Amino acid sequence: MRKFYTILASLLLLPTLALADGYPEKNVVYQITFNPGGGSDIRARQQQPMLEADLGVKIPIQYKPGGGGSLGWAELVKKKPDGYFMSGINIPHIILQPLARDNAGYETEQIEPIILFQQIPFGLTVMADSPFKTLDELVSYAKENPGAVTIGGSGTWDATHIAHLQFEKMTGAKFTYVPHKGGKPKQTALLGGHTMASWFGVSEWLPYGDKVRNLAVATNEPVETNPDLPTFKSLGYELLSSVYHGVGVPAGTPADAVARLEAAFTDIANDPEVRARKLKDGILPIAMSGADAKALIADRKEIWAPIVEEFTQ
């Protein structure tokens, strides 16, 4: 019986393959794995009109929030890989969730990245009146008083959490990690003095200007918006931490559909106006191809797997 369905399905699919030149022929659903109105949603709605103009079809946006995004990604990999269903993807989420949870509902490799269109590097931030003037002061205080320094993050098994675990391992110091329900509550907690330091993205600290002080940023080179801010690397810690936003389809999607979507998104990512607006907000505009994204994912997975394993033991 199953064989019958397979044959039937392939028969039904044949015309679509034959007409592959004409992709897309119908609406392409753009799934958001977080709540309506969140950062991912706003970004997608910004791209929506440009995508519709380029692809010539409607791009309905559909929400599937829950489980820190995992419900939506589990939904994505269940979809028919025909190029008519794509979803916003976040790195490190799609790497860490399957590593840390046996109930994530998907494997990282089941998602085919199309493009990563922006990157937000993270760093350690304190309030301007904090006694910690440098990263060294923070680390040495924490070494003398294990667990007394509270550091805020956006959640569990997200970019800030894994950066925190890596940093603790590198320094050998013990901090108290305080997860929050997303980026905004984390910022409020630092501003209100409820946490002593916090993992902030560049775009998160910029609006606060002189009210906050950054101790270090986890990139290879200093960031454009804060040229004098030292990198963790320059201070002796091999820490790289960024969140990447992009789009993916179920693995096995026809190559021509992937290429068409990649071209459309790359055009948007390279749009001078889009780039300028991102730079101003502290977001690095990138246009990382699907192939490069795959390499990045494989690389990060290798670094993070042992850390996750150690922590979840």
Place this chain on the structure above:
Amino acid sequence: MFDGLLSGAAHLAVPMNLVFLFLGTALGIVFGAIPGLTATMGLALLVPFTFTMEPATGLLMLAGIYVGAMYGDAIPAILINTPGTPAAIATTFDGYPLSQKGMAQHALVAAAFASCFGSVVGNLVLAYAAEPLAQMSLKFGPAEYFWLGIFGLTIISVLSSGSLLKGFVTATLGMLLSSVGMATLSGEVRLTFGFPELQGGIGLAGALIGFFCLPEILSNFIGKRQNTYTGAQVQPSLSVIKDTLKDLVLRPVLMLRSSVIGLVVGVAPGAGGNIASMVSYSEATRWEKNPEEFGKGTIRGVAASEAANSAMAPGSLIPLLTLGIPGSPPAAVILGALMLHGMQPGNDLFVVYADITYAFIVGLLVASFAVLLFGTAGSFVYARIINVPSRTLAPLILVMTVLGSYAIRNNLLDVWVMLVFGIIGLILNRLRFQPAPLVLGIILGPYIENGLVQSMMIGGASGSVLSYMTLRPISLFLIGLCVLSAFGPWLLSLLSRKRMAKTQVDGASAINTNTISGINSDLVMGVVCLIVAAIVLYSTGGLSQYGGVFIRFSTGLLVLFGIASLVRGIRQPDKVQFFETTAERARITTGVVMLACYLVLIPVIGFVFASLLFYLIMSLTLKDSPITFKSFIFSLLQALFVVALLYSLFHFLLQVPLPTSMWLD
């Protein structure tokens, strides 16, 4: 400051801006009024349209949506006992009883006026005192949120008219329901019982519809075959508007108190309108004269709730515009829209972009009056909705409940959860338990849990969790409020013990004469609590300290209240008749089976065909006379019309996804 307001007002002199503001307000009312659609979603859907507009025009439209939605949610709350958004739960307490008395228009007008009033108060404060209030909002930390949640729970003493114990039992069950799914902070998955889709937790829309709307329909339309939603027909008239407005204008204390409560809750980041209106309602019952009228249908109850949730909206914009911290989920979307137009919150907003920012604030003010206009004028139309015969209205509402619980999260399991909650809600009603404390538990659970867990982490780092949680000014204040709120009624009763003793005797004799045989409701609930507690403890054994502390806390309370219920059930039996007649039992069972079949059919033949079939059969079932060819055609045409209307509204206009089928896509 005043110059700013003036230059902002200048933007509103542009006719196009005014048109979009009114359009936004009307759309906001629609989004608020449809259960399952929220202000947040309405704002998110409209954000792309604002790209192509001037920043001022775009923001004015968003202002309209936000203000409109804060009123719109009162309409279904009043008419069909279903809060359009969680913020309108407290509106149902008096709004629905009013509507059952044939006074739906009174309630609708009261809601419109109170929304306008609350919104105006909030906006004036936003315009003149944003900065100092914003600094205060930052003082709210984990410990404060924990106590705010606990304070919220003490409102139960007001919500559960009759038995305090019954209220606490259901609230504790609600708290446990809130912990289903992935823990916000520790990321552990709990109590999903093998359904991966439950990782996202219990959907609030499904809970609201399930607990408030379905039991009414199952009981009144399907069980009792009531011909219309209310016994009394509504006769809208101008004099109702006049009387209602006059009545409320003469109650400045009530209106101001409710608005200030809403404003303060709005300023605290993260706490939304649902808490604001509950707190305001309970304070109204505490301070107003003749508190016994509350819950039986007084426009004061409607006004208290609506003024608060409308004042919450500008309140939540205070930390947003000054610090970039959204006080509520819809405020977060507005933040996104501001940033898309290149405006960073903070000083820039009041210096560089001052005229646009003030245009937005003035826009909120004007939208408040637009709400009053739409609300009073519209009350003639809305109020008549409940005069529609039930064989037309009930199937329509049932189809809408499916859409509403599905829409936000695109999840068919949410619809099933809604149905199960509807059945549980009906059982609870029959056992004389109220749904409101349960939903309150679901809403407050996350505040209490996150506050507790973060307090344990931060307090642990500082040396003592206990002193961290208690020895802070706002915490101490909130603890004081909790104590007053929990023990206040008890102290008052000590003072007037004589009077209380008398009423208790009356009450006791009433119970004895009315129900000699029947189900012992407290005994049944006690057993259920202990079984639930055992299941929860068994299935959450492996959780970490932080992932499990709240569940253990709630389960402990459940065991305590469960045993208390058992004892009370044995010593003072409260016996209830579950079904009045066997015919009623048969009808309700059939109704539930039909709904279940509908849900099974949706993924098979698609939403459109399943809804057509369901509407047709339900409409014919609710007809008392035998089915003739003519009545069949009539129902069929109705079904076609309703489904076509809903489909075009949701699919084309609002672009909300509908459940799809596996074959007909």
